[in-house]
Amino acid sequence: MVVYLPVAFVSGNVGQLFRELGLTIVVATLFFSLLVSYTLTPMLAARLAGRVETRGDGAVTRLGEWFARHYPGLVAHAHVQNPFISSGARAASVSVLGPDLTELDRRRPR
Numbered sequence: 001m002v003v004y005l006p007v008a009f010v011s012g013n014v015g016q017l018f019r020e021l022g023l024t025i026v027v028a029t030l031f032f033s034l035l036v037s038y039t040l041t042p043m044l045a046a047r048l049a050g051r052v053e054t055r056g057d058g059a060v061t062r063l064g065e066w067f068a069r070h071y072p073g074l075v076a077h078a079h080v081q082n083p084f085i086s087s088g089a090r091a092a093s094v095s096v097l098g099p100d101l102t103e104l105d106r107r108r109p110r
Helices: 012-049 059-081 083-107
Strands: none
Touching: none
16 A cells, blocks of 8 residues: 555656556555455454353344354355346446546547
């Protein structure tokens, strides 16, 4: 991230070409880093620690237990049994990138 952030502030033609790239990489890195640190890392740490007796009967404990019971089924359903998830992700990518790609084609000298 530290490498790409200065690219966003370069002036001139190079700055115009790479400003969006630098900002996109920085934002994507921050987003996915936070996503992994709040979801995957605690789950893997809990798996490595093994079964630990839970304390309390609060809402957070019940939510965590529900999530632990249903997470494998949700993942299997989303990735294997439901092709609409991947189709939706592809459609979202095309809808986001499509206008930019057509704009680049219009800017190209002929």
